[in-house]
Amino acid sequence: MDRCNLCGGTDFTVLEDHGTVQVVRCACQLVFVTPVPSRGEIEKTYQDDYYEPWKEQEAARRHIWTRRLRGLQQLDRRRGRLLDVGCGEATFLRLAQQEGWQVSGTELSIAAAAQAADLDVHRGEVWEVGLSGDTFDVVTSWHVIEHASDPKRMVAELFRLLRPGGWMVLATPNVHDYIFRLGYLAGRGQWPTLYEADERELHLFHFSAETLSRLVQAVGFTDVQIRFDRGAAAVSTKRLVNQVAYGWYRLTGLNWGIGLELVARKPAFAAAERLCA
Numbered sequence: 001m002d003r004c005n006l007c008g009g010t011d012f013t014v015l016e017d018h019g020t021v022q023v024v025r026c027a028c029q030l031v032f033v034t035p036v037p038s039r040g041e042i043e044k045t046y047q048d049d050y051y052e053p054w055k056e057q058e059a060a061r062r063h064i065w066t067r068r069l070r071g072l073q074q075l076d077r078r079r080g081r082l083l084d085v086g087c088g089e090a091t092f093l094r095l096a097q098q099e100g101w102q103v104s105g106t107e108l109s110i111a112a113a114a115q116a117a118d119l120d121v122h123r124g125e126v127w128e129v130g131l132s133g134d135t136f137d138v139v140t141s142w143h144v145i146e147h148a149s150d151p152k153r154m155v156a157e158l159f160r161l162l163r164p165g166g167w168m169v170l171a172t173p174n175v176h177d178y179i180f181r182l183g184y185l186a187g188r189g190q191w192p193t194l195y196e197a198d199e200r201e202l203h204l205f206h207f208s209a210e211t212l213s214r215l216v217q218a219v220g221f222t223d224v225q226i227r228f229d230r231g232a233a234a235v236s237t238k239r240l241v242n243q244v245a246y247g248w249y250r251l252t253g254l255n256w257g258i259g260l261e262l263v264a265r266k267p268a269f270a271a272a273e274r275l276c277a
């Protein structure tokens with residue numbers, strides 16, 4: 001049996017039983033698929049046809065990337081070194097490059113990485129590609145961590161790669177997406193499931209604001225903020241649902257949107273030492 005990626009425990013409640021695969025909630029509240037598929041199985045999911053539907057959503061996606069970049073530039077006005085983990089076909093990296101960032105990326109998919117061969121894009125998991133520590137001013141990862149086989153290892157590696165004082169921005173689906181769930185129930189007469197065997201999107205981990213915050217704090221990140229991810233939906237019906245959820249969030253402060261956006265910082269040890277000296 002897999003151990004919980006967040007707490008290391010094995011005290012699970014089964015939420016969905018799909019025969020060989022189960023979706024469980026650990027006593028620490030992390031929700032995940034077990035057993036985790038092999039590296040080869042995960043990689044196989046992201047071939048050419050995975051990216052096909054994105055081409056039809058190009059305008060909506062460009063709008064999302066522009067908004068994400070604007071948000072990031074509010075954190076740090078300097079244009080430094082940016083790493084995007086799971087950069088796909090690198091649309092976001094190209095946009096950032098045009099804005100003056102020095103960009104790098106990592107990507108597991110052979111098909112997607114081939115589309116970004118002219119950029120500094122490394123193929124593989126971020127912990128496999130041998131990047132130097134204390135290098136990047138900002139690391140981003142947009143709706144990738146839920147697909148990763150080992151989220152804790154991923155955020156630990158992002159912590160190592162950031163320079164002290166650098167920022168991480170992570171977006172991922174929100175397991176507390178109640179507005180979407182209600183909309184789905186109303187439209188289809190049943191609750192959505194967290195796992196489907198033939199699903200295009202293989203989500204292995206389902207985070208809440210709370211479990212995601214605890215995961216990044218466990219590897220050393222501080223100044224953790226959770227925001228509403230307005231870029232979580234590119235398809236029009238989901239976008240509409242997310243608009244309703246955003247209205248609800250503005251009204252009540254309850255983040256029931258489709259996605260979460262986490263911003264956190266690697267502590268600036270060096271700066272603190274200088275102040276003490």
Ligand SMILES: [Zn+2]
Pocket residue numbers: 004005006007008009026027028029030
């Ligand atoms: Zn746990």
